[in-house]
Amino acid sequence: xxxxxxxxxxxxxxxxxxxxxxxxxxxxxxxxxxxxxxxxxxxxxxxxxxxxxxxxxxxxxxxxxxxxxxxxxxxxxxxxxxxxxxxxxxxxxxxxxxxxxxxxxxxxxxxxxxxxxxxxxxxxxxxxxxxxxxxxxxxxxxxxxxxxxxxxxxxxxxxxxxxxxxxxxxxxxxxxxxxxxxxxxxxxxxxxxxxxxxxxxxxxxxxxxxxxxxxxxxxxxxxxxxxxx
Amino acid sequence: xxxxxxxxxxxxxxxxxxxxxxxxxxxxxxxxxxxxxxxxxxxxxxxxxxxxxxxxxxxxxxxxxxxxxxxxxxxxxxxxxxxxxxxxxxxxxxxxxxxxxxxxxxxxxxxxxxxxxxxxxxxxxxxxxxxxxxxxxxxxxxxxxxxxxxxxxxxxxxxxxxxxxxxxxxxxxxxxxxxxxxxxxxxxxxxxxxxxxxxxxxxxxxxxxxxxxxxxxxxxxxxxxxxxxxxxxxxxxxxxxxxxxxxxxxxxxxxxxxxxxxxxxxxxxxxxxxxxxxxxxxxxxx
Numbered sequence: 001x002x003x004x005x006x007x008x009x010x011x012x013x014x015x016x017x018x019x020x021x022x023x024x025x026x027x028x029x030x031x032x033x034x035x036x037x038x039x040x041x042x043x044x045x046x047x048x049x050x051x052x053x054x055x056x057x058x059x060x061x062x063x064x065x066x067x068x069x070x071x072x073x074x075x076x077x078x079x080x081x082x083x084x085x086x087x088x089x090x091x092x093x094x095x096x097x098x099x100x101x102x103x104x105x106x107x108x109x110x111x112x113x114x115x116x117x118x119x120x121x122x123x124x125x126x127x128x129x130x131x132x133x134x135x136x137x138x139x140x141x142x143x144x145x146x147x148x149x150x151x152x153x154x155x156x157x158x159x160x161x162x163x164x165x166x167x168x169x170x171x172x173x174x175x176x177x178x179x180x181x182x183x184x185x186x187x188x189x190x191x192x193x194x195x196x197x198x199x200x201x202x203x204x205x206x207x208x209x210x211x212x213x214x215x216x217x218x219x220x221x222x223x224x225x226x227x228x229x
Numbered sequence: 230x231x232x233x234x235x236x237x238x239x240x241x242x243x244x245x246x247x248x249x250x251x252x253x254x255x256x257x258x259x260x261x262x263x264x265x266x267x268x269x270x271x272x273x274x275x276x277x278x279x280x281x282x283x284x285x286x287x288x289x290x291x292x293x294x295x296x297x298x299x300x301x302x303x304x305x306x307x308x309x310x311x312x313x314x315x316x317x318x319x320x321x322x323x324x325x326x327x328x329x330x331x332x333x334x335x336x337x338x339x340x341x342x343x344x345x346x347x348x349x350x351x352x353x354x355x356x357x358x359x360x361x362x363x364x365x366x367x368x369x370x371x372x373x374x375x376x377x378x379x380x381x382x383x384x385x386x387x388x389x390x391x392x393x394x395x396x397x398x399x400x401x402x403x404x405x406x407x408x409x410x411x412x413x414x415x416x417x418x419x420x421x422x423x424x425x426x427x428x429x430x431x432x433x434x435x436x437x438x439x440x441x442x443x444x445x446x447x448x449x450x451x452x453x454x455x456x457x458x459x460x461x462x463x464x465x466x467x468x469x470x471x472x473x474x475x476x477x478x479x480x481x482x483x484x485x486x487x488x489x490x491x492x493x494x495x496x497x498x499x500x501x502x503x504x505x506x507x508x509x510x511x512x513x514x515x
Contacts, residue, residue, distance in 0.1 A: 086316050092315075098316070180301060184299055197415070197418050
């Protein structure tokens with residue numbers, strides 16, 4: 001029991017003392033997940049809109065496919081991306097292995113389906129009359145896209161937050177693609193894996209608490225946004 | 230909500246979005262963006278990393294040569310695979326037979342022996358199979374005969390390769406499918422922890438065991454039962470990846486690293502590295 005209490009105390013110590021290793025892992029995590037969320041939102045929101053807005057043959061199959069990708073295991077993404085970006089692989093020349101952009105690319109593959117699927121659901125659940133009204137009022141192309149997304153903004157935000165949560169909490173990709181290199185690609189989750197491997201449960205738990213705090217911060221900012229408008 | 234109200238909402242949303250984007254960009258692209266001058270990428274084994282040896286050596290190496298050492302710690306099997314795929318520049322591993330094969334294949338060059346420690350067999354103090362103080366051969370024989378739980382790395386690491394070699398040496402079949410033979414597929418300290426939870430025996434390098442002892446403040450649940458056998462020596466060597474096979478590896482940096490590790494100064498550092506007042510590695514570069 002002792003070491004659980006120790007973990008809690010240690011986590012507060014690490015954070016208050018500004019332990020450079022801990023903060024390096026925190027910032028690396030934020031940097032990677034930020035990159036991957038920006039890219040996946042840029043790709044996922046328009047695609048999700050198209051999928052939710054238009055009726056086309058094979059739509060159900062596409063939807064089923066995207067929903068299947070929600071269950072993508074991180075180690076599978078890690079393995080495939082490794083095969084591609086290893087110096088022996090087809091994209092080896094880019095030198096992405098063991099770098100932050102490398103992890104971000106793999107995480108983007110992991111979380112874009114979440115953004116697409118949840119955005120599509122959000123658009124589908126809009127009042128059908130909105131579309132008719134917009135068209136009658138003379139809205140075209142991008143105007144329809146933006147207005148629909150504005151109407152569905154909370155649901156789209158939920159998509160973003162869910163995707164972000166998946167990105168900051170995954171460990172398989174960060175470990176396989178990042179390699180857990182100290183000061184460079186060591187994220188909170190890989191650091192936890194390492195500290196547990198070293199038998200240093202206190203530091204591992206401390207980092208776990210940091211991760212939970214981050215998740216809480218993201219979620220409460222969402223709640224705050226909802227309340228304000 | 231009136232039209233005006235909606236407009237206000239839109240404005241705040243825009244502001245929030247802009248603020249969020251700015252913040253996100255700041256976090257995303259700030260920090261140690263400064264590209265490190267000379268970076269040497271190394272694949273190494275869990276034992277050199279878990280014990281803290283590399284954390285202790287890397288700053289001294291940087292001070293002397295200006296080269297920044299970055300390492301990934303994996304089992305020796307995976308380290309060799311990363312080397313073969315040209316993903317790292319240098320290796321620090323401990324499986325002599327596989328290393329020599331690696332050099333013969335033309336994947337590695339400049340294999341240099343740097344230091345050693347030894348393997349030990351540890352187990353619960355009650356020693357249910359009664360192997361304390363016996364030879365490795367007898368100990369494995371008794372464990373197999375009594376079907377006492379034994380945790381194996383099972384991950385193709387240097388330690389795992391050594392263990393397989395010892396079973397073979399004792400003229401026993403590797404108990405691959407036996408229920409008492411627990412293959413963890415994890416790093417050394419994890420495997421020791423699993424062995425402790427299951428009251429099992431396991432084989433470990435001494436460096437990792439000392440680290441384990443120090444985690445438990447000198448009072449670990451598993452203790453050394455078999456040690457000192459000549460077949461238990463654990464030799465660590467460095468290898469550079471062959472630049473002829475991997476044109477993009479930093480061979481000159483790798484060469485500098487190996488030379489530095491074999492230098493009198495670094496060898497003394499290695500000998501001085503202690504946990505709980507115990508030496509973890511014995512330098513032996515020629």
